[in-house]
Amino acid sequence: MSQEINLRVWLKIPDAEAATVKNTLVRRMGFADLLADVKKERLFSIKVDSGDLQELAGAFARELVNENKESHKVLIDELKFEEGYVPVKVALKIEDGEAISTKERLRSRLGFKNVVDVKKAIIWKLYISGMDPELRAKEIAEGLLINPHKDTYEILGK
Amino acid sequence: MKIAVMQFPGTNCEHETLVAVKAVGMDGEIFRWNRSAGELSSFDGYFIPGGFSYQDRVRAGAIASKEPVLEALREEAARGKPIIGICNGFQILVEAGLLPGTGKIDMALAQNVMVSKGQIVRRGYYCDWINLRHEAPSRRCSGSFLIEKGALMRIPIAHGEGNLVTTTPGMMQKLNDEAQVVFRYCDKNGRVINEFPVNVNGSTESIAAICNPEGNVLGMMPHPERSFFAWQLPAFDPKKQRPDEPGPGRRVFESMKHYIEVSA
Numbered sequence: 001m002s003q004e005i006n007l008r009v010w011l012k013i014p015d016a017e018a019a020t021v022k023n024t025l026v027r028r029m030g031f032a033d034l035l036a037d038v039k040k041e042r043l044f045s046i047k048v049d050s051g052d053l054q055e056l057a058g059a060f061a062r063e064l065v066n067e068n069k070e071s072h073k074v075l076i077d078e079l080k081f082e083e084g085y086v087p088v089k090v091a092l093k094i095e096d097g098e099a100i101s102t103k104e105r106l107r108s109r110l111g112f113k114n115v116v117d118v119k120k121a122i123i124w125k126l127y128i129s130g131m132d133p134e135l136r137a138k139e140i141a142e143g144l145l146i147n148p149h150k151d152t153y154e155i156l157g158k
Numbered sequence: 159m160k161i162a163v164m165q166f167p168g169t170n171c172e173h174e175t176l177v178a179v180k181a182v183g184m185d186g187e188i189f190r191w192n193r194s195a196g197e198l199s200s201f202d203g204y205f206i207p208g209g210f211s212y213q214d215r216v217r218a219g220a221i222a223s224k225e226p227v228l229e230a231l232r233e234e235a236a237r238g239k240p241i242i243g244i245c246n247g248f249q250i251l252v253e254a255g256l257l258p259g260t261g262k263i264d265m266a267l268a269q270n271v272m273v274s275k276g277q278i279v280r281r282g283y284y285c286d287w288i289n290l291r292h293e294a295p296s297r298r299c300s301g302s303f304l305i306e307k308g309a310l311m312r313i314p315i316a317h318g319e320g321n322l323v324t325t326t327p328g329m330m331q332k333l334n335d336e337a338q339v340v341f342r343y344c345d346k347n348g349r350v351i352n353e354f355p356v357n358v359n360g361s362t363e364s365i366a367a368i369c370n371p372e373g374n375v376l377g378m379m380p381h382p383e384r385s386f387f388a389w390q391l392p393a394f395d396p397k398k399q400r401p402d403e404p405g406p407g408r409r410v411f412e413s414m415k416h417y418i419e420v421s422a
Contacts, residue, residue: 017215028224059282062374094268094323097281147217149266149325 001023002116005057006075007044009065015040021124021144029143037127039085044102047117056112063077064102069105079156086137087156089094094150096120123156159418161186162201164231164247165192166222170209171244174383179205182411184418190220195230202418203240203300206247208316208381218267218319219249228254232277238413238421240300241375245317247365248377253416257377258329258338259370265324270295270317272354277352281385285316287392288358290366290380291344293380294337299369301376302340303413303420309405310348311341312395316365320359320379333368338378341367382407 022038057074065072081087093128103118141153161179165172179186212221243251251257272280291311342364357364367378385407391398
């Protein structure tokens with residue numbers, strides 16, 4: 001039976017893409033009174049069928065995270081986020097070439113034969129005030145964060 | 159006859175496009191995204207050139223499509239004025255709902271996925287000289303007004319997200335039935351082969367360019383401004399040795415000019 005290692009990765013420096021998303025939502029899409037902050041993370045969800053999970057998670061982080069510019073957090077078989085933010089997970093609906101390449105490299109070049117699947121996603125963390133932040137997050141996802149012909153999204157629990 | 163060549167942060171083909179506009183006898187200027195959108199109404203036609211507007215943040219064309227100038231371009235398109243989006247310009251028009259022209263996002267230009275013999279052989283950014291076949295009847299579309307159906311063009315591409323996909327039921331049928339497919343990728347003999355390297359990016363039905371139902375808005379992934387003069391052609395093309403001759407991309411610019419003349 002496989003288990004999932006979730007590797008959350010974010011920039012230590014300010015994320016320009018998150019700033020652009022916030023700017024567009026506030027200045028162009030009418031969310032000025034609702035949206036206080038936007039953060040972005042990359043998420044690797046790596047399924048393995050054997051091995052010490054903590055040890056593997058550390059090894060994956062060493063390969064996939066550049067500690068000079070990025071921070072990370074490992075979660076085993078769970079996905080949790082900080083209070084206050086609504087996390088929106090955006091993934092490709094079409095084939096994700098980067099996820100496939102990551103899996104191939106982990107298995108064939110780096111010797112992690114116990115890796116059975118790799119999925120990648122972007123997590124947009126939206127700090128939304130007012131009523132029903134999840135509904136607002138849905139509007140933001142469908143209005144800007146995804147193109148429904150190639151992306152899917154999911155509002156995650158905190 | 160005055161043309162606005164749109165410029166967003168990250169656009170990188172505006173000067174070549176403006177040179178091409180002027181070389182066919184139109185007047186034009188580069189129009190920055192942060193100018194008053196209302197000024198756009200004084201122009202007769204519009205180019206949205208290629209590049210990487212807003213560094214392709216979120217996805218190609220997504221941020222630029224929310225700018226006020228796009229709302230102004232939507233109004234000008236409704237008045238029948240021609241708009242040609244090249245590469246990133248095509249991506250912006252799709253994200254703005256101006257193409258395929260239903261007013262909402264009805265397709266995506268997704269990441270390139272090159273397929274050959276059932277196998278994925280390559281992904282992502284790709285640049286090369288490719289061949290196009292003109293699929294629409296002449297006079298159907300502002301950017302190919304003077305090009306005969308079936309005509310072939312050698313022209314360069316350079317993009318990472320040109321793979322046209324749609325989940326809208328019946329959309330492909332509609333595009334074909336209403337002659338909204340303007341160009342397809344083909345080989346040098348004009349054969350459409352739906353796999354790499356002829357289909358350079360995995361685009362559905364090898365589509366390289368589409369227009370809106372009215373024909374005045376065109377989006378194309380290849381770059382006509384980069385094959386406007388014969389001297390821009392690749393070294394292996396014998397026409398390169400005749401630098402005074404026009405390149406194949408010139409017909410796109412001449413088409414817009416003629417379209418404006420007959421629409422006046």
